Amino acid sequence: MFRIIMRQFLDLTKSGIVVFVLVTGAAGFALSWRPYEAFDFAHLFMTLVSLYFFSSGSFALNQAQEWRLDREMPRTSKRPIPSGKISVFQATFLGIAFVLIGFLSGVLVNFNVAMLGLATVLLYNLCYTLYWKRKWTFGAVPGAIPGAMPVVIGYAANADHLFHPEVIHAFLLMFLWQMPHFWSLAIKFKDDYAAGKVPVLPVMLGTEKTLFHIGLYMFAYVAVAIASPWFTSAYFVYAFIVVPFAFKVLWEFFRYYRAGGQSHWLSFFLWTNFSMLIFLIAPVLDKWQRFYSGNV
Helix, strand or coil: CHHHHHHHHHHHCCHHHHHHHHHHHHHHHHHHCCCCCCCCHHHHHHHHHHHHHHHHHHHHHHHHHCHHHHHHCCCCCCCCCCCCCCCHHHHHHHHHHHHHHHHHHHHHHCHHHHHHHHHHHHHHHHHHHHHHHHHCCCCHHHHHHHHCHHHHHHHHCCCCCCCCHHHHHHHHHHHHHHHHHHHHHHHHCHHHHHHCCCCCHHHHHCHHHHHHHHHHHHHHHHHHHHCHHHCCCCCHHHHHHHHHHHHHHHHHHHHHHHCCCCCCHHHHHHHHHHHHHHHHHHHHHHHHHHHHCCCC
């Protein structure tokens, strides 16, 4: 019984995406932490606790908001609410409680973390879920703003100034990455989105034009990654990992594009996701390496 309840809970809160949120939040935290400062594990722990409850609560609320839509789409019809395993009230109550816990634990880190987390929830659950996604073909573009916020929230745990080049770079990476990530999924599950009457790009403009737009954002994404030396402490990791990964992910896109989106999807999808983590973590490793080697 416990395993069944836990499985439903993990499905409701989209635990796979939450892990991704925590990793990117930790990268932001590490980016703003100065190596010469004493490391406070409790500070990192509370930052991740806040991110966990904010994101889990937001996803639970999202499923409570979209259960009718999920019921129409084969890919999502077995989620806890449309399948009748969890009620809308239970999901809503859990979501609100988790967001509140996320805010209170964020306050224990600092005020910026709490407010940025709350603003992210409002953008995702109100602006994106209720309007951008349902009304706009290019809703994924403004919808990428809340999706890119975990790294900013993690950065805010150690920094009062949030317009430093290194966090702008991290935000741009996460923002630009989301269009290839989401639109490739939308191509893969085009029929599902059509069944749910969600006006995603492949449904409204077709696969060919969607691939064109994926390409535009892929080139911008890779360009920002390669431009890392103008934003961050780029050094050995940049030269030996970031640059090769940038060209690898472009190669995967060209394969995917030449196939008309009909094959090489999984390879492109996985390499794109993995590259984003590499591009975020590389500046952290370079910063620490240069500090401990006495180059900064």
